[in-house]
Amino acid sequence: MTIGTIIFYIFVWILILFFLAILVILCIWMWTGLKAKVPFVPVPNSILPDIEKALDLKEGSVVYDLGCGDARVLSYLANRNKNKNIKFIGIENSWFPINLARLLTWWNKKRGKGEVSVIAQDFFKYDLSNATHIFVYLYPTVMDDLLSKFDKELSPKTKLVSVTFQFTQKKPIFEVDLERKSYQLAKKMYVYEF
Numbered sequence: 531m532t533i534g535t536i537i538f539y540i541f542v543w544i545l546i547l548f549f550l551a552i553l554v555i556l557c558i559w560m561w562t563g564l565k566a567k568v569p570f571v572p573v574p575n576s577i578l579p580d581i582e583k584a585l586d587l588k589e590g591s592v593v594y595d596l597g598c599g600d601a602r603v604l605s606y607l608a609n610r611n612k613n614k615n616i617k618f619i620g621i622e623n624s625w626f627p628i629n630l631a632r633l634l635t636w637w638n639k640k641r642g643k644g645e646v647s648v649i650a651q652d653f654f655k656y657d658l659s660n661a662t663h664i665f666v667y668l669y670p671t672v673m674d675d676l677l678s679k680f681d682k683e684l685s686p687k688t689k690l691v692s693v694t695f696q697f698t699q700k701k702p703i704f705e706v707d708l709e710r711k712s713y714q715l716a717k718k719m720y721v722y723e724f
């Protein structure tokens with residue numbers, strides 16, 4: 531066997547292992563998605579500036595992403611508002627996104643970017659009374675299930691930004707049209723105040 535053939539076989543094996551790894555990741559994603567009431571579907575990166583604008587964070591804010599997925603929203607906000615003494619907290623209860631979030635936030639911190647805390651918990655069981663801002667990208671029924679918790683727990687003036695889904699029993703203070711194409715997800719954003 532020549533050196534060239536050996537290199538060729540090594541290359542083929544690396545390719546096979548790479549595709550197997552992708553297949554395993556896809557299977558875990560689909561499996562956790564099927565188990566969850568709300569699957570892990572990250573918001574498109576192109577709307578992150580709109581989310582930041584709608585939240586309108588201030589010095590000392592405490593920001594939660596309920597069902598933070600891979601924590602891309604909080605990581606973006608934390609990187610852009612690094613020196614404002616703002617706390618960024620993601621709550622997530624699915625195995626795949628939470629580990630992705632831990633990895634990405636660790637990598638961000640290592641590169642000296644903004645810091646994000648990721649908590650592995652069911653957000654229905656988490657006390658949100660210190661929140662000043664909340665971001666959600668969930669599902670209509672979950673929004674309505676959360677409303678009574680928010681009404682009981684949130685401090686006055688807490689701002690909530692929801693992508694795509696709105697409460698049926700509460701009116702937003704304003705809506706943002708995200709000007710996305712008809713086949714794209716995340717077309718609207720609803721901004722609430724409690």
Ligand SMILES: C[S@@+](CC[C@H](N)C(=O)[O-])C[C@H]1O[C@@H](n2cnc3c(N)ncnc32)[C@H](O)[C@@H]1O
Pocket residue numbers: 566567568569570571572573595596597598599600601602603621622623624627651652653654666667668
């Ligand atoms: C549509 S994804 C949104 C991810 C992220 N917020 C984003 O916008 O990119 C919704 C996430 O909520 C999580 N989730 C659903 N119900 C939850 C619960 N009760 N507690 C914590 N996380 C939950 C799911 O696992 C999923 O990752």
